[in-house]
Amino acid sequence: MRNLIGRRGINLFDWTKGYKFSTYATWWIRQSITRALADQSRTIRIPVHMVETISKYKQTHRRLSQDLGREPLAEEIATEMGIPVEKIHVIENISQETVSLEQPVGDDDDKSTLENFIPDDKILRPDQESSRRILSDQIREVLNELNPKERKILEMRYGLLDGIQHTLERVGEEFGVTRERIRQIEAKVHEKLRQHDKISRLKNYFD
Structure with a gap:
């Protein structure tokens, strides 16, 4: 086989x-x-x-x-x-x-x-893992301009460190706030990133 x-x-x-x-x-x-x-x-x-x-x-x-x-x-x-x-x-x-x-x-x-x-759906395929690493390198410079809380939220939501995309509930548990509060913070961070002069090349990743 x-x-x-x-x-x-x-x-x-x-x-x-x-x-x-x-x-x-x-x-x-x-x-x-x-x-x-x-x-x-x-x-x-x-x-x-x-x-x-x-x-x-x-x-x-x-x-x-x-x-x-x-x-x-x-x-x-x-x-x-x-x-x-x-x-x-x-x-x-x-x-x-x-x-x-x-x-x-x-x-x-x-x-x-x-x-x-038994494969875990949170473990990426080889091609997905390769793409994730490339994207992580590209956005690290942009994320460095965020405050620690904003950066941590995006890292957890989009799996930028470990490839695991956490739910709003899980991120809320991490910070001791509601899922709605995390959603609000995430929306504000997205707006901030959209105005960044280097973000256009990452647009497809955040959409």
Whole structure:
């Protein structure tokens, strides 16, 4: 399977993007492993997109538990994932009936689990990561002119440091204010940036 997917990576690889082929091919291999596990690990097959959604739910649940210091509510998980709370209840029911994502995969000496092979939607593809780095370099000079609070808000909202685009609620939690207050500050910063003489080349990024 690795050979097959490796050839697929070769066919789709574009060296002009500026990233290594090994990185690109690895991404395709991980996608194929995910689908193979979804097909073979259950008597009743669950669609791949649902397997990935369950993994994202667990990752979000774990992250919110750490941030809040308690068991997160279904509504809080739904807000963080950007999906209806009704879907969270469906995910919870399905996840109770599926194979554990913590089950070992591979040899006894291999510490990998099934969850390790489920892609996180907050992790960028190689081409997205390359573009993000270029954009980060371009806007760093502009962001240096903002005050620390304004800069931190934009960094979190647009994933300028880690590639993770945080919600208004999450940024509000970071600063101890409401999501509406963060939205107001963000709008003011956007207006300030629109008037910057170097911002025209980044217009598509902020739109």
